[in-house]
Amino acid sequence: MTVPLDSQTGHAGAYARELVASYRSIPGVFDEMVDEAGRLRDHWRPLVDALARLGPGAVEKRFALADQHLASSGAFYRVYDDADRRERPYLLSHVPLVLSASDWATITAGLEQRATILEALLSDAYGPRDLVASRSLPAAMLAGSPEYLRPLVGINPLNGRHLSFYAADIGRAPDGRWWVLRDRTQAPSGSGYALQNRIAMSHALGEITEACAVEPLVGYFDDIRATLSRYRTSGDAGVAILTPGSLNETYFEHIYLSRQLGFRLVEGQDLVVENKRLWLRTVGGLRPINVLLRRIDSDFADPVELNTGSRLGIPGLIDALRAGTVTIANALGSGLAEAAAFMSFMPALATRQRGEELLLPNVATWWCGQPAEREFVLDNLDRLNIASAFAPAAPDAFDYATAKNTAPKSNDARIDQQRTSLRHAISRRGIDYVAHERVQLSTMPIWSGSKFEARPFVLRVYLAQTNDGWHAMPGGLALVGDARDTGALTMQRGAHAADVWVTAGSTRTPADAFASKPPEMGEIRRSSGSLPSRAADCLFWLARYLERAEGTVRIIRALANRAAEALPSTRPERAALMELLFQWGAIPDPQSPPRAIALALTDPASPGSVSSLVSSALASGQVIRNRFPIDAWRALQETDIILRTGADEALPDGGLERAVDTTLRNLAAIAGLQLESMNRLSGWRFMKLGGRIERAILVSRLARSLALAARSNGCLDALLELNDCQITYRMRYAHGAVLKPVFDLVLLDESNPRSLAFSIERIEHHLDSLVSAGDIAPHESPRDAQRELAEAFRAVERDDVGPDQLIAIENRLMRLSDEITAHYFDLSGAPRDGAR
């Protein structure tokens, strides 16, 4: 296992020896890096040596690179129960867990066997239920899980399996054996984070991962893509990832998987069941979906037959399953196998189903629904962990010995009382409880300043069903505890996650892994398929909100410029600008300028304030975050934070100005990124349509308020300023602002990208492009609305510009928006075009 360190020489050798010598493992606990004598284990040597060669300062810098990569990729983890819907950055523990080839072989063989047993358990529970009939499994154990979904009984999965994915949390006992602590069969999460970790670590320690011959992870995702694609029953049907949406804790991972696998990320409202088949609502009509990678809990999947309160599901989905037209991976109801109660039956199930022993034992478990087990547990209450038999979430363990040891003496009576009531509850309803043997987790190093420290961890390993059986992802997530406490660790509780390195020699060499993974087919695609209606809707509105926010900030700046001077001569335009802010809902009522400026910028209660508009843009953007340039997203988030903190504490002197400038700059950056970083596909066009419609409405309204209603030269100047064309005007005309030339530049000049003419021309262009590319169904009424708009604009060009003509144009713009919404976005109506 270990070799002496005398082969090391020089500073690096000394530092490596110091790293190992200063490492304090916990007596009586297995440590991954060093043996009981404190000697470095062989398979850790390449890593430790490589880190030592870098030297303490460089190691820190390398680890910072990994963090930087995670931050810039936008990795986040959503914290539940947070009123502010905050995201917290995802926390990486920098030292990877290194696993030897032989450990990995033991783990994967054990988990493959376990996955096979759980699959058989599920297929029996939702099929013949022979295990119960033959008294191998108590009926009350099957019936106790809230994840035993009765409407699914008797429905065979189309792909022939309940589990396409399986994950297990495992830990290592003091004797060096691995134990299964929990099974994850509902919708195992975290493999995307594991890949993300690996990429971050490669950024930081690229040459070291190579030197250590670490097994690559990408092959696993290629296998998943290939397997799910094979479940399709027809070539033109799609595979989609079903997410509960942007409020889910692991939404980042859903986006990430969608990018990695190349499958569309959808929510329940994107899908509809028609004629017992599943369809995606897109701007081009209904498109068939054959396979769902499910990331929502089963119970929420169909509000007609399962949880009727669910807003995340697809009404009629079970009807489609019954008709055998869709594969869901994992199948609905697969969460059943997560019940802790089943752990007590795993050894017997292994024997019954396969005539084998469990290759990897699970933590010893007693289900208190059986008389003998219940008596045993009651007699040994103080040395067992009591947990919920069926609760899907991490159960609250009642651990009396620890409670007694850690609580102050004065709490003894209370603890005794709790113990008595638990004893009573187990006697009455033992079916609700299991007892687990106490587990002592092994430890691995974390990096602390310039040295290692030992921390307990749980290893989560991922398996996927492929064409030739179960395949484990060669790696995983090591959830590392913050303290030396060996209790249950979850990401919600703030554990860090470390990358897991399986050293080569176990399954295949890294070179092979790369060589064996050419792209599936050489097929070239220029489009990623039809745009889901909801995504189009969100892109359209995101653009409208952004445009409106920009328009409002420009008014605020124009008002601020004039308020500073407070000359009597600028009174008409100040009044006009204030009136605009009021009409647009940016301020609750006309105010003194400084107050109005602060409110219009930051007031969360005014729907038209810049802060509210940016929040709305963010809310729309959440849904299509995977289609939006990451840098644009971060600029939007930053703007949101600046404006919201402005509302909390009044901005200091000069703060308003800075907030205005930053907001305008960020909005410009977002607009630029849309132009430079987004492909000219239908999503981009819907964004541009939304932006152009909004801008045209704003320009028309500005023209009416500043040129037609309030006729002062200052107001015309303000109109030029808001339209960003003062310089052009001065270059063209020697005289000051005069109505006709101003109108020509602001409304009619097609070379001015902020003119009405320009927007109206672009609207026609984008609609034409969408139709001619075949991206959208060629409905007549949106085209009619667009033609009427063009006609109304020609009337303005021909005749004089008056308020009525402008109002007519604004009405037609709004009608066009409504028609686009009704024909391409509307999710509330019945499925529009019948299924083919």
Add this chain to the structure above:
Amino acid sequence: MIVRYLIRQTSSYAYEGSVPFARHLLRMLPADRRLQKVIRSELSISPEPSELVSETDFFGNKVAHVVVREPHHVLVVEQTSEVELIDREPTVPSTTPSVATIRAMATSSARIDGKGPAHHLYPSRIVRLVFAATDYAATSCPDDRPILEAAIDLARRIHDDFAYDPIATDVSTPIEEVLENRRGVCQDFAHVMIAGLRGLGLPAAYVSGYLRTEPPIGEARLVGADAMHAWVAVWCGEGVGWRGVDPTNAIVTLRDHVEVAFGRDYADVSPLDGIILSSGRQSLSVAVDVAPLE
């Protein structure tokens, strides 16, 4: 004596806005049971559904999957059925197994179909196990008391202690609140009783159905006869099976109760589930007539 009933129910779901599309799951038709035979039954739905599939669910109930594509402001569901109740001697409560025996039998039963006791032992979507309910039920259920005797006593206490009050609760009122205020309707009483029995480790199920509208001459009209009713089925061991106990009327079900659906709680038997695409409020009116046939 064989009793035969003609049952007619009209349910009208009125919506404020027009409903362009609806997908429903209906549980309105009675099914054959051990002591109940359905002679004929039919469902008529307006507007005409574009899809209608009838099936039997996990618990043995008749369900209809319905899709309505015709825009509508009102959905009317009419059911007509003729049901025969097979005569039998009432079970003598004192002969049923003890509470302690039932508790042990329930966890060791190998029956896993919908009528198996195991499904009805645990908290369900609506019936959570509330300490106050368990505590309330415990008084009626000492370990050595025959189960049916205990259940009847519990039903009688609920009947005496709780006021029938249709205004006090709605479908979403939690059990704790019903226990606290001691008021409610048949659904609340059934849920309280089920929660109490399950809390003690005893299987209890929820039954929806009908009561005879007009009582036989000389008897009082039963409470709940003008709408669909609900009561509790108590598991009395492998031999006896399920027995109906009606806490709203403090009686054992025999000749006046016609069963429509059986499940773990109201969520399993709700007459109409589903989704409609509509905004605005909706209201329901129901007319029921259950008349004996000569």
